[in-house]
Amino acid sequence: MGNQLLEKHFSQMGARAKVFEIAAPTWRQRPGIDIGTDKSGEFFDIKIATEDGVSYEVVDLNKNLRHLLLMARRSTGKEKFLCGHDERHWFVCAVPGKSITKVENAMEALQPAFVRQQASRKTNRHKNRLARRNEAFVRQGEWFFVPFPELDFKIDFLNQIHKNEPISRGRGKAHFCAEVFRSRGESVMVCTRYPSGISMKRYNDIVKQNPKANRWNWRAMQINASVYARGKVRHPDHKTIHLDGWHQVFMNTENEAPGMRHVVFLD
Numbered sequence: 001m002g003n004q005l006l007e008k009h010f011s012q013m014g015a016r017a018k019v020f021e022i023a024a025p026t027w028r029q030r031p032g033i034d035i036g037t038d039k040s041g042e043f044f045d046i047k048i049a050t051e052d053g054v055s056y057e058v059v060d061l062n063k064n065l066r067h068l069l070l071m072a073r074r075s076t077g078k079e080k081f082l083c084g085h086d087e088r089h090w091f092v093c094a095v096p097g098k099s100i101t102k103v104e105n106a107m108e109a110l111q112p113a114f115v116r117q118q119a120s121r122k123t124n125r126h127k128n129r130l131a132r133r134n135e136a137f138v139r140q141g142e143w144f145f146v147p148f149p150e151l152d153f154k155i156d157f158l159n160q161i162h163k164n165e166p167i168s169r170g171r172g173k174a175h176f177c178a179e180v181f182r183s184r185g186e187s188v189m190v191c192t193r194y195p196s197g198i199s200m201k202r203y204n205d206i207v208k209q210n211p212k213a214n215r216w217n218w219r220a221m222q223i224n225a226s227v228y229a230r231g232k233v234r235h236p237d238h239k240t241i242h243l244d245g246w247h248q249v250f251m252n253t254e255n256e257a258p259g260m261r262h263v264v265f266l267d
Contacts, residue, residue: 006046009058010083013066015090016043023050033070033081033092034264042090044083045264062103069095069103072259079259082106086141087132089237093142094257104130110252115144138247140238142254143167143175145247148228167227169251170196175238178231181246185225191216197223 003019010017018036022029031052036045048054053075060069067084070092080095082103095106107130108116118136119129128134138145161181166174188197193216198206206213227249233241254260 006056006058009061009068010044012061013063013068013084015066015083015085016040017046018043019046019048019056021048021050025049030264032262032264033083035090035092044090044092047264060102065103067103067107069100069106072262077258079257079262080106081259081263082110087238092263093252094254094259094263096253096257110254112144112250112253115146115250118146133241138241138243140175140233140241141235142169142252143233144250144252145229145233145241145243146250148246148248165229167229167249168195169255173236175233175235177229177233177243177249179229180249181228181230182222182225183228185222188221188223189218190221191218197221 006019007017022031025031029047031047031049031054034045034047036043046056055073057071057073058068059071059080062068065084067082070081070083072079072081078098080097080100082093082095084091084103093110095109097105097109100106100109111119115137116129119134122136123129123134129136132139136146161179163179165177165180167177167180168174187200189200189203190197203218228246229249230243230246233243254263
């Protein structure tokens with residue numbers, strides 16, 4: 001699909017898109033899809049490396065939702081991306097699955113299996129399953145919060161509740177929850193240099209080899225844990241939500257998508 005036609009499809013959902021070719025990619029000029037900003041506001045910043053051999057085309061467009069499904073054709077296969085508007089800003093998200101042809105399919109594919117199951121069981125209208133709030137869950141950005149009332153009756157974990165706790169996929173801006181409880185999981189140490197976390201053993205080795213590393217603002221967290229949140233959830237790019245009672249926390253499935261490596265956008 002030519003660049004002009006690509007930009008036309010984006011304009012039909014009220015967005016701007018700019019396609020750039022870069023001869024020598026750097027860490028500042030990475031090929032992929034990002035959200036850029038100029039004097040006219042936000043735009044979809046699509047950078048293509050000269051030798052990348054990729055072509056983009058719009059597979060589906062939903063003007064009402066202000067979303068479109070973008071496909072990248074590469075020698076290694078096809079990749080899908082959901083581009084759209086969520087509350088306050090434009091976003092791009094890699095989509096998992098091989099048979100995604102509609103915007104609605106892409107939104108469903110980004111829901112974790114348990115979230116889809118709950119939405120199918122508890123919502124009466126199909127379109128409500130894609131809403132940010134319905135009978136089954138509340139969504140804020142890439143995070144889904146599913147009611148878990150069983151936790152309200154347990155009192156033995158009260159001393160394990162963390163206040164104003166960040167939840168993060170390891171990069172981008174964290175979402176802050178008024179209260180968080182984690183069950184099981186693996187303990188890791190996190191700092192700006194290691195946002196995805198490292199094991200306690202590796203942390204001890206680093207501090208032992210470099211005493212100055214002890215001042216890197218480390219924070220003890222857990223990965224692969226069952227996470228529950230309650231109260232307000234804040235994020236600068238999203239409207240604050242309030243969780244009445246404990247909710248189990250699930251991240252969307254973008255990390256399962258092969259196109260994730262070509263998404264530069266960090267919310």
